[in-house]
Amino acid sequence: MTRTVRFVSLAAAVAGLVAPLAVAQAQKEGMPTVAIMQFTNGSFGKDARDYDGLSKGIPAMLITDMSVNPSIRVLERDQVQHLVDEQKLVTGGQVDQATAVKIGKLLGVHHMIFGVFMTDPRGNFRIDARAVDVESGLIEHVERVDDKADNIMTGIGTLSSKLNRGMHLPTMGMTAPTPKLPMRVAVMYGKALDMIDHGEKGKALELFNAVLTEFPDYQPANAEKAKLKGT
DSSP: OOHHHHHHHHHHHHHHHHHHHHHHHHHHTTOOEEEEEEEEEOOOSTTGGGGTTHHHHHHHHHHHHHTTOTTSEEOOHHHHHHHHHHHTOOBTTBOOHHHHHHHHHHHTOSEEEEEEEEEOTTSEEEEEEEEEETTTTEEEEEEEEEEEGGGHHHHHHHHHHHHHHHTTOOOOOOOOOOOOOOHHHHHHHHHHHHHHHTTOHHHHHHHHHHHHHHOTTOHHHHHHHHHHHTO
């Protein structure tokens, strides 16, 4: 077994232990619990696959935004990814309602969020998000945002607030100013997260460094880079 594989296995094992404990503590405190799965790339045009990084970038950015609400518990991305990888329920990047419910039950959360994003050759993007009530297995809220590609972070902030209200979660309160992150940088960030999931630590660090070269104050990238360096 290589060093990289050993690292991934250990990280997965730790994530598998931490997620149920985090959820149990939140439920003990009476807090709603939320998990967000990867989004499906529904882009079209000859460059559609160039946006695959957003499949993991969008949920990561949503997690960052929704986690500012102190009255809910949003699971960290790697905790959700561990269950997805372990159960081998997501094929071809496609996530459906039944899969979201099954993962949600395994995680023990109240709400699961998943969806589809699309970009087009004219520089627009659209995100369709669905929230599932895990106990009933039913869709409880559907939300959509549309904007220009380089306004993706504004769109994520809008989507986060709308989902919070649509799922009748406690009020989010004040949020930090939304950074202006160009679409290509958001894609790099998502690709770096995917490299982490595939155990390619060096490539992930390169991509995080590229993001931070252009946006040194982008804290999610700084945090992920620090986590990698600490392993």
